[in-house]
Amino acid sequence: MTLTQSDIDVEINDAQNAYDKAVAGGAPVQHHPPRDYAPYRSSVLRHPKQPLVAVNSGDPETVELSGPVFGPTDITEIDNDLTVQHQGEPLGERITVSGRLLDREGRPVRGQLIELWQANASGRYAHLRDQHPAPLDPNFTGVGRTLTDDQGRYFFRTIKPGAYPWRNHTNAWRPAHIHFSMFGTAFTQRLVTQMYFPNDPLFPYDPILRSVTDESARNRLVAQYNHDLSQPEFSLGYEWDIVLDGPSATWIEEGR
Amino acid sequence: MTENTTGQVLPTPSHTVGPFYGYALPFPEGEQVAPKGHPDQITLHGYVLDGEGKPIPDAILEFWQAAPDGSLKGAPGSLRRNPVTGGYLGRNGTDFTGFGRVATDADGHYALYTLPPGNAGLPYISVCVFARGLLHHLYTRAYLADGADPLLDSLPDGRRATLVAQPGERRTYRFDIRLQGEGETVFLEFP
Numbered sequence A: 001m002t003l004t005q006s007d008i009d010v011e012i013n014d015a016q017n018a019y020d021k022a023v024a025g026g027a028p029v030q031h032h033p034p035r036d037y038a039p040y041r042s043s044v045l046r047h048p049k050q051p052l053v054a055v056n057s058g059d060p061e062t063v064e065l066s067g068p069v070f071g072p073t074d075i076t077e078i079d080n081d082l083t084v085q086h087q088g089e090p091l092g093e094r095i096t097v098s099g100r101l102l103d104r105e106g107r108p109v110r111g112q113l114i115e116l117w118q119a120n121a122s123g124r125y126a127h128l129r130d131q132h133p134a135p136l137d138p139n140f141t142g143v144g145r146t147l148t149d150d151q152g153r154y155f156f157r158t159i160k161p162g163a164y165p166w167r168n169h170t171n172a173w174r175p176a177h178i179h180f181s182m183f184g185t186a187f188t189q190r191l192v193t194q195m196y197f198p199n200d201p202l203f204p205y206d207p208i209l210r211s212v213t214d215e216s217a218r219n220r221l222v223a224q225y226n227h228d229l230s231q232p233e234f235s236l237g238y239e240w241d242i243v244l245d246g247p248s249a250t251w252i253e254e255g256r
Numbered sequence B: 001m002t003e004n005t006t007g008q009v010l011p012t013p014s015h016t017v018g019p020f021y022g023y024a025l026p027f028p029e030g031e032q033v034a035p036k037g038h039p040d041q042i043t044l045h046g047y048v049l050d051g052e053g054k055p056i057p058d059a060i061l062e063f064w065q066a067a068p069d070g071s072l073k074g075a076p077g078s079l080r081r082n083p084v085t086g087g088y089l090g091r092n093g094t095d096f097t098g099f100g101r102v103a104t105d106a107d108g109h110y111a112l113y114t115l116p117p118g119n120a121g122l123p124y125i126s127v128c129v130f131a132r133g134l135l136h137h138l139y140t141r142a143y144l145a146d147g148a149d150p151l152l153d154s155l156p157d158g159r160r161a162t163l164v165a166q167p168g169e170r171r172t173y174r175f176d177i178r179l180q181g182e183g184e185t186v187f188l189e190f191p
């Protein structure tokens, strides 16, 4: 049986209504998607059915409360500019994406690695398994990395990615997005996520975005257009702050 | 960014790593945490399996552990880059970064080459699992020995074994990760 968008819409709306009702009844807000979210078909056989086991994170010897460190040797100076990594200029709309990396206390996370990857302006990844018949761009790979500065700030220059089709159901399209990977000061703060662009008409249809059933949490995945970040005659600016979840040893030292 | 009533800021939601991270996240020598040729090198390896017991060929695993002397400070240089060519230089061959990153192969298999962790208590390597279809990463631990341990001792008998890697020949340890179903691996949260 072919699965249509309207089949998926029914499932998305059921999950949304169930969540909204639970929260209205006093259930806690869920900031992250559930691992079992049937409208995203790939999650069906890939989520644990047993509850997670809590580790006592009051013990400073818990290995996960520390984490890997990165330094200037782990990046090159142009790694955060995806428009200059080839001989020619990539096609598409030049953008800058900038913001701060913060912990749950709102403190900057300094000197940590941010990696990103994305499709090109036509919605095609430079990945062999992406066979979407949109053109590859010989001047765009779509991979970048940077370290956050002393204020926890990061900055990338890139191309606005295109939407692309996928095989979750018939006529499934992912809204334009950039994949992000972040490290904090603890392994427990690890985050991989996706950043979206404001006012994308595909938002309501996308089971991956809609897996975040809390509306305000979902909105935190959408960057804001920031005219002050736009560069005259050159690029449009987007601002996106990232907040890492999870405990770290510094919280314990400060008596949390 | 939104603040809640306790002054905490609200976290950015997690999303799946998707199917196309393969040209972005893996890097040469991601699996070679031990300096090459180190006589104490151990191999941690196994399969990542789904709810039907099928191997997952598009998972990516990250590993974090104490150095052999117990230090949790780590070191930069896991993905050392070449400022001339823009490619990867590989690790410097002396520093122990404590961090590894390995994508599963077409058989769903991974292998990590590292040094024995010297953390307090039973030695273990922390594992973080990402995959297409996994909306939020999962943490687990590969213990390299069995014995008294607050986490292991809190688990029912049938589940404890899922966290204990099985020693094999030539300093290898087998550690399979089952995301769902029979023999489902114990996954952890850190509240």
Ligand SMILES: [Fe+3]
Pocket: A174, A177, A179, B018, B020
């Ligand atoms: Fe994508």
